[in-house]
Amino acid sequence: MRDGLWAGLARLGWTEERWNALQSWQRRAAKAAIVLVLGVVVLAPIYGFDLAAYLAFLVVAVIYVPDWSRVRYGNYFLPLAVLVLCFTYPYYLPHMPKLPIFTAFPTMTTAFTMTIFVMMALGLNIVVGYAGLLDLGYVAFYAIGAYTAAWLASPQADRYHWSFNLGGVGVPPGLGGIHVSIWLVLIAAACLAGIAGVIIGLPTLRLRGDYLAIVTLGFGEIVGVVATNGDCLFQGFTGHCVNITNGPQGINPIDPPGFGHWLHAHLGLPDNFLSASNSLDLFFWAGIVLVLFVVFCSRRLRDSKLGRAWVAIREDETAAAAMGVPLMRTKTWAYAIGAFMGGIAGAFLKSEQGGAFNTDFAFQFSIFVLCMVILGGMGSIWGVILGGAFLAYLNIEGIANIGGWYNNTFGKNTDLTKYSYGIYGVILVLVMLFRPAGLIPSARRAAEFELGVEDQPLMDARAT
Numbered sequence: 001m002r003d004g005l006w007a008g009l010a011r012l013g014w015t016e017e018r019w020n021a022l023q024s025w026q027r028r029a030a031k032a033a034i035v036l037v038l039g040v041v042v043l044a045p046i047y048g049f050d051l052a053a054y055l056a057f058l059v060v061a062v063i064y065v066p067d068w069s070r071v072r073y074g075n076y077f078l079p080l081a082v083l084v085l086c087f088t089y090p091y092y093l094p095h096m097p098k099l100p101i102f103t104a105f106p107t108m109t110t111a112f113t114m115t116i117f118v119m120m121a122l123g124l125n126i127v128v129g130y131a132g133l134l135d136l137g138y139v140a141f142y143a144i145g146a147y148t149a150a151w152l153a154s155p156q157a158d159r160y161h162w163s164f165n166l167g168g169v170g171v172p173p174g175l176g177g178i179h180v181s182i183w184l185v186l187i188a189a190a191c192l193a194g195i196a197g198v199i200i201g202l203p204t205l206r207l208r209g210d211y212l213a214i215v216t217l218g219f220g221e222i223v224g225v226v227a228t229n230g231d232c233l234f235q236g237f238t239g240h241c242v243n244i245t246n247g248p249q250g251i252n253p254i255d256p257p258g259f260g261h262w263l264h265a266h267l268g269l270p271d272n273f274l275s276a277s278n279s280l281d282l283f284f285w286a287g288i289v290l291v292l293f294v295v296f297c298s299r300r301l302r303d304s305k306l307g308r309a310w311v312a313i314r315e316d317e318t319a320a321a322a323m324g325v326p327l328m329r330t331k332t333w334a335y336a337i338g339a340f341m342g343g344i345a346g347a348f349l350k351s352e353q354g355g356a357f358n359t360d361f362a363f364q365f366s367i368f369v370l371c372m373v374i375l376g377g378m379g380s381i382w383g384v385i386l387g388g389a390f391l392a393y394l395n396i397e398g399i400a401n402i403g404g405w406y407n408n409t410f411g412k413n414t415d416l417t418k419y420s421y422g423i424y425g426v427i428l429v430l431v432m433l434f435r436p437a438g439l440i441p442s443a444r445r446a447a448e449f450e451l452g453v454e455d456q457p458l459m460d461a462r463a464t
Contacts, residue, residue, distance in 0.1 A: 032061045039057065056096065111284050118385050118388040119294050120138070120142060130302065134209070139365040142345060147244070148343065151178065153185050157176075157177045170274060171255060179255055197335040228248060230244040252354055258271050311444070394420075399423060
């Protein structure tokens with residue numbers, strides 16, 4: 001199809017060679033112009049000429065088209081611009097125009113959940129994208145983070161007559177259980193998930209390829225079973241049931257995030273996220289901060305000695321071992337750090353939802369997060385952020401909006417949400433056909449697909 005497209009454009013005088021000869025900013029400007037023309041000619045007559053749509057297009061064009069790398073400190077412009085747009089999203093969301101087909105931009109609740117999925121996708125990207133280890137049980141670390149928050153910030157421990165309060169927010173007087181500040185809970189959840197990653201990884205990481213995928217798949221299935229039946233464990237050892245997950249009833253309520261009365265009075269930080277007038281905005285901003293933390297760690301790890309060892313294992317495990325890379329230790333670090341980030345995401349999401357339930361930890365969750373990494377581009381931070389945000393939006397709100405648009409336009413009554421996984425499959429197939437390296441591939445993977453990785457014989461290299 002790609003060759004046919006270029007053959008048709010060649011008849012109009014635009015060959016692929018001529019296109020590639022243009023500078024990068026010129027190609028981006030041409031793409032932006034095509035989008036603008038399509039918007040004016042096709043979309044505007046249908047949805048109306050909304051000034052907000054043109055302003056939004058102008059902002060995106062100013063960020064996307066110029067070659068900012070030629071300007072001093074220009075390499076920081078794009079991430080800073082995206083960051084500003086994200087932090088100010090609650091303020092301009094009410095003024096945004098309607099979208100074609102998708103009908104609307106993500107609501108604040110959806111936007112917050114998107115940040116959580118982006119965190120989990122970035123954590124899995126360390127395991128799959130950096131180290132090349134196919135992990136189909138990532139839901140385990142998400143569940144560990146969630147139940148850690150459920151135990152350390154809820155009345156669950158009161159059934160064992162444990163009562164403790166260390167900075168808990170929104171705790172009614174006389175309520176038993178353990179109530180620790182959510183910011184300490186995030187640290188505990190991340191550490192416990194990281195330890196679980198080491199424990200799970202040590203006996204399994206000696207395996208490779210499909211065998212490793214099958215074992216991690218088993219762990220993903222086990223987590224769902226434990227979450228469902230975790231209200232009565234270790235009865236044969238202790239003589240009575242030990243309630244870890246409270247079974248199908250789940251653990252709730254989980255204490256909300258917040259900074260407490262003292263910090264609110266002295267520094268103006270929000271006391272309780274749930275009771276604040278801009279509650280959804282606070283959750284979203286906190287999610288953005290956590291994503292920034294995960295991005296910072298991912299970038300530093302990618303460029304570190306450990307990150308280079310991960311890449312070496314991903315490219316050729318045998319060659320990496322021959323060059324002195326300690327395989328088990330390096331793989332275990334990838335598992336532990338990926339689990340660390342998954343634990344943070346699980347704990348914070350459940351603090352917003354107010355409870356941890358067994359239905360949240362199905363095996364399909366791991367596959368869904370893996371799809372985010374593949375869609376965006378394995379090993380690419382920007383790509384994984386885009387893939388995670390896009391699929392999370394589709395899952396929560398986008399497919400339902402598309403279904404509403406389809407039914408209103410064609411007079412149908414179809415529930416597209418029933419075909420969600422089929423839609424995700426079609427998206428992945430299309431990406432593999434037209435963008436096999438992902439929507440925003442890393443420089444290394446893009447070079448592999450464009451230039452190839454075939455070794456050149458030494459004698460041929462000397463001859464040239």
